[in-house]
Structures are given as structure tokens and as C-alpha cells.
Amino acid sequence: MTKKLRLITGIILFSFLVCHLMNLSFGLVSLSALDNSREWFLFFWATTAGIALLLASMMTHLTLGLVALYQRNTLRMTISSLIQLVLGLLIFPLLFGHLMATVIGPMIGGERQSYFSILTLFWVLEPITGLKQVVVTMIVWIHGCMGMVIWMRIQSWWPRVAGFVYPLVVGIPLLALLGMVEAGKEVIELNQDPDYTELALDTLIPSDRVYDNIIAMLNIGLALYFVILASVLVARYIRVRKDNSMLSVTFTDGTRFDVATGLTLLEISRMNNKPHASLCGGKARCGTCRVRIHAGSELLPEASSSERKTLQRVNAEPDTRLACQVIPRSGAITIETLIPSYIEPRDLHSTRVADTAMGSAK
Numbered sequence: 001m002t003k004k005l006r007l008i009t010g011i012i013l014f015s016f017l018v019c020h021l022m023n024l025s026f027g028l029v030s031l032s033a034l035d036n037s038r039e040w041f042l043f044f045w046a047t048t049a050g051i052a053l054l055l056a057s058m059m060t061h062l063t064l065g066l067v068a069l070y071q072r073n074t075l076r077m078t079i080s081s082l083i084q085l086v087l088g089l090l091i092f093p094l095l096f097g098h099l100m101a102t103v104i105g106p107m108i109g110g111e112r113q114s115y116f117s118i119l120t121l122f123w124v125l126e127p128i129t130g131l132k133q134v135v136v137t138m139i140v141w142i143h144g145c146m147g148m149v150i151w152m153r154i155q156s157w158w159p160r161v162a163g164f165v166y167p168l169v170v171g172i173p174l175l176a177l178l179g180m181v182e183a184g185k186e187v188i189e190l191n192q193d194p195d196y197t198e199l200a201l202d203t204l205i206p207s208d209r210v211y212d213n214i215i216a217m218l219n220i221g222l223a224l225y226f227v228i229l230a231s232v233l234v235a236r237y238i239r240v241r242k243d244n245s246m247l248s249v250t251f252t253d254g255t256r257f258d259v260a261t262g263l264t265l266l267e268i269s270r271m272n273n274k275p276h277a278s279l280c281g282g283k284a285r286c287g288t289c290r291v292r293i294h295a296g297s298e299l300l301p302e303a304s305s306s307e308r309k310t311l312q313r314v315n316a317e318p319d320t321r322l323a324c325q326v327i328p329r330s331g332a333i334t335i336e337t338l339i340p341s342y343i344e345p346r347d348l349h350s351t352r353v354a355d356t357a358m359g360s361a362k
Helices: 002-028 031-041 048-071 079-109 115-125 127-152 158-190 194-204 208-242 265-271 305-313 351-361
Strands: 246-251 256-260 290-295 320-322 331-337
Touching: 002 031, 002 048, 002 127, 002 158, 031 115, 031 158, 048 079, 048 208, 079 127, 079 208, 115 127, 115 158, 115 194, 127 158, 246 265, 256 265, 305 320
Parallel strands: 246 331
Antiparallel strands: 246 256, 290 320, 290 331
């Protein structure tokens, strides 16, 4: 349920981001087209229900991400997983100020800023803030795309849509950036007239009461985030170091690793640089990390509901478990990987995967 909720909130946030970037691409036409198309792409997100859904999804996704960080038994991971984790942790402190100014501020002050005023800030008054916003947008986009692709590439329809998705991964942010640049040029030209700059400042500068409230909420929010993040890391360190018992894992190819308990079988493989298939990144969705237990099954915990569902979907044998979900107790265990480590998303639903697993069983 937790993984599903994290996925759902991620899809909601990514949907908003896509709408926002597509809106920005209309800056290629004109500044007025950018503002007018805002009603098409962001109509729902500007409503009370849309704002509530967006904020709830953001806080839920962030909370579940911190819980997942606490539950990690090792911080050794693939490069892609490390990039996604680091980018995810950077998003809130980098984006919170923009969120306060463009969402919370108008809710308190009652006036929504136009793209003219926003781009005046980014291109004329504080170009560094504009550059920071471009960087933050790219960070959010990359983090979101990585999560979405990891989820999509294990779906049966992925091979049919992959050729359309990958160009969009580059095309959507590129068009948005170009739209922002073209609209920015128009804003710079308009600001040659001091009256236009004054008009932008009237919108950008809130009343003292609103400004004080925004700054107070911003400081509290950032301080709280870093305190929670530090607490999660400390709590995780204490949890991981608490148990000093050992586990011996032997693979049927003769490879053996002696490690401290508390790690999943997939983490043990990764920590020791042993190739091990896992298309979904260890989220119990694809089933490609599954292993056959030859000895030591009594050391394994009961399968969770998500693990059971995935094993049933791939028609796994009773002695098969998902390496990404199993954390053995101390002792000795012998396992066999069933799916080649070089599997690609296009192979996931092919008969070759099934034949490989069946061949391993004989």
C-alpha cells in the first residue's frame, strides 16, 4: 500500500509538472499566449481542490520518501538510484521558496501573479533567482522522469510507447525552456519602460503582513525539513548498527558472501558487485530479481502482500522469493538467481524470460 501511494502521489506531481512545462512552451508564441494558455493547462491546479491535492501529494510523497530512506539497509546503490535519491532530497529546500511565493502567497494575499511579473523578477530584477528556478525545474523533471520510466518500463504496454516517451523526456523541458527565454526577451523589452517595471513590482511585493507570514513559514518549513532529514539519517544509522549478527549467502554458481544481517538479498548482491536483475529498482513490481531458495528457507520472513502478488503474477514456484524484499536472519542460506542480470525491459514479457526461469528449475 505504501509503495502504491508513493507511486500515485508521484504521478500526480509529475502530471502537474508536465502541465506547467507545456504552459511555459507557449512563450515561444508570445507573452500574452503564455498567460492565456495558463487557463488551459493550470485551470484545475489553480482551484482550491487542485492546490489541496498538489500540497497533499507533495507532503505525502516527501514523507514516504523519508520513510524509505530510513528503511534502507545500505546506502550503497546503483548510480541511477543514487542520483534519484539525491535529487529527491534537494527538491523540497530548493522549491519551497517558489511554492511559498506563487501558491501560498496568493492564497494569503488574494492576488495571483502574472507571468509578466514572474518573468520580470527572473529576467530583470533577480536573474540569479531565474537561473535557480531553471535548475530546480530540471532537477524535479529528471527525478520525476526517472521514477516514471522505472515504473512504466515493467508494464506490458511499454515496448509499444517507449519510442514516443523518450523524445518527450527531452522535448517537453526543452520547449519550456525556449518558451521561457522568448517570453523573457519580450519582458526585458517591456521593462525598458519604467512604468511596466513599477507594475510588476506592485504585484511582486506583498503587504508587510503577507511578506512577514511568508518569510516565517519559509524559515520554519526549511528548518523543520533539515531537522527531520537529520533525524531520519541518525535513526537509520542506529537501526542498522544495532544488530551485529552475521549471514552467509551462497549462490549456486559457487559465489559466497559473509555479511551482517539486516540487508535484503538484492542489497547483498549489489554491495558485493554481483550482477542481479531488478528492472523496477527493488520495489517488488517486476519480479526479475526473484531467486530460488535451495537451503535456509527457515531464515526468511513471511512474504508481504506486495511480494505475494508479484510472485503470483509471474507464476513463481513455492520455493521462489523476491530478492529485493527478503531480509534473512542470521545463519546460512543458498540461493539461485532465475533471471539473467542483463535482462532489458523489452524482454520482460517475452517467452525468453519464462523459458529461462523454467530452464533453471530443471
